[in-house]
Amino acid sequence: MINAINVTKKFDDFTALDNVNLSVQTGSIFGLVGSNGAGKSTLMRVMSGVYSADGGTVTIDGEDITNRPRVRRNLIYVPDDLYFLPGSSMDRMAKLCESTRARFDRELYASLAEQFEADRKKPIHAMSKGMKRQAALILALASRPDILLIDETFDGLDVIKRHHMREIMVDAVAERGLTVIMATHSMHEVDDMCDAIAMLHKGHINVQSDIQEVTAALVKVQIAFPQAFDEDAVRFDGANIVSFRCDGTVATVVYENDRDLVEHELKAKHPVLMNLLPLSLEEVFIYKCQ
Amino acid sequence: MFTIDNLCGVPVYEQIVRQTETFILRGILPPDAPMPSVRAVATQIAANPNTIQKAYTNLLSRGLIYAAPGKGGFVSAEAKGILRAELEKQLDTVERLAAQFASAGIDKQAVLQAVERGDSGKS
Structure with missing residues (x-):
């Protein structure tokens, strides 16, 4: 289990993270989403120990990671901007991993390289963006981490490789309880892979929960009355209207309320049409981060 | 064993639960038949193992499957009867x-x- 507790990080006057609390269970595939500049990468760097927090702590299984490399020795961070030793090939990087990571598995490395048809001898700087990312992921997975922090996981990978990478990650999660935290812009990816997510917006976490709960938190209703109406017509005691768009006599309203409550209250107003619709993760994100 | 419809909007764990119910009712999964491991299913459909586990927990809590420690899940002898009773309601x-x-x-x-x-x- 990895936790960020009241983490604050500033860069001069700019507060990138403001009292961020995050709790990720072992064996979870956790999605970290947020608008551009929300602080995802900063949070990942604090959680992996690349940056030290200005306030708060990060703990792995209860132990503080600050100044304690041993505690985070089985955590690997694959950043958005990849770094490789200048002029190195995958094999050269594998040698480095072997000497710095206790669990680096040569056989697994060779097997993964083969599965992805990676050129182990080619200088990585000469590879395409997708192939570089593939190289980084192979090296990370071959190191058998307990916790994998990835920034823009599959960026540049083609559909087939993406799928295969997912299979491998999912297998590692199932087999040995690998914990994955993936920062991403792709809601589709999160939808497919994650069991829990947190949404970061301007340095704050504004949603954190398991996937089912997040999409159940908002209710979208298509509603119509015989005459033109405004927002007051669809308001009720305790209603938390996030969005109201009316086109003459039909409106789309989004509530941050319990679904049954919304259904019950709106039925009492005798609309001529009422449909409760599910929201996609993407929609939840858009409404929550406005 | 499971075929997932990615376009229909029904959550993966629910699809697995429903398909298992169908297999049980049609005798495709007879009493004491082994359930595929969470890991096998997760890898096969490239889905989050926690999702599969959620489905299995549902089946377990309804008595449709039982767990033999270290051996995985198996269809319970009363599974068909339980499903019938649920449907009768x-x-x-x-x-x-x-x-x-x-x-x-x-x-x-x-x-x-x-x-x-x-x-x-x-x-």
Whole structure:
């Protein structure tokens, strides 16, 4: 289990993270989403120990990671901007991993390289963006981490490789309880892979929960009355209207309320049409981060 | 074993639960048949193992499968009976629908024919 507790990080006057609390269970595939500049990468760097927090702590299984490399020795961070030793090939990087990571598995490395048809001898700087990312992921997975922090996981990978990478990650999660935290812009990816997510917006976490709960938190209703109406017509005691768009006599309203409550209250107003619709993760994100 | 419809909007764990129920009812998964491991299913459909686990927990809590420590999940002997009992509870939905049809003026014969068609469609 990895936790960020009241983490604050500033860069001069700019507060990138403001009292961020995050709790990720072992064996979870956790999605970290947020608008551009929300602080995802900063949070990942604090959680992996690349940056030290200005306030708060990060703990792995209860132990503080600050100044304690041993505690985070089985955590690997694959950043958005990849770094490789200048002029190195995958094999050269594998040698480095072997000497710095206790669990680096040569056989697994060779097997993964083969599965992805990676050129182990080619200088990585000469590879395409997708192939570089593939190289980084192979090296990370071959190191058998307990916790994998990835920034823009599959960026540049083609559909087939993406799928295969997912299979491998999912297998590692199932087999040995690998914990994955993936920062991403792709809601589709999160939808497919994650069991829990947190949404970061301007340095704050504004949603954190398991996937089912997040999409159940908002209710979208298509509603119509015989005459033109405004927002007051669809308001009720305790209603938390996030969005109201009316086109003459039909409106789309989004509530941050319990679904049954919304259904019950709106039925009492005798609309001529009422449909409760599910929201996609993407929609939840858009409404929550406005 | 499981085939997932990625486009239909039904959550993966629910699809797995429903498919398992169907397999049990049709004898594809007979009593004491082993369930595929969470890991095998997760890898096969490239889905989050926690999602699969959620489905299995549902099946376990309803008594449709049992767990042999270290050996995985197996279909329970009473599974078919349990599913039948659960479905029987929904017979009053049929009653309610029939009342709705009647008050809308839909002919009773049409309703009975629909029941016939559904019943004979069973394998």
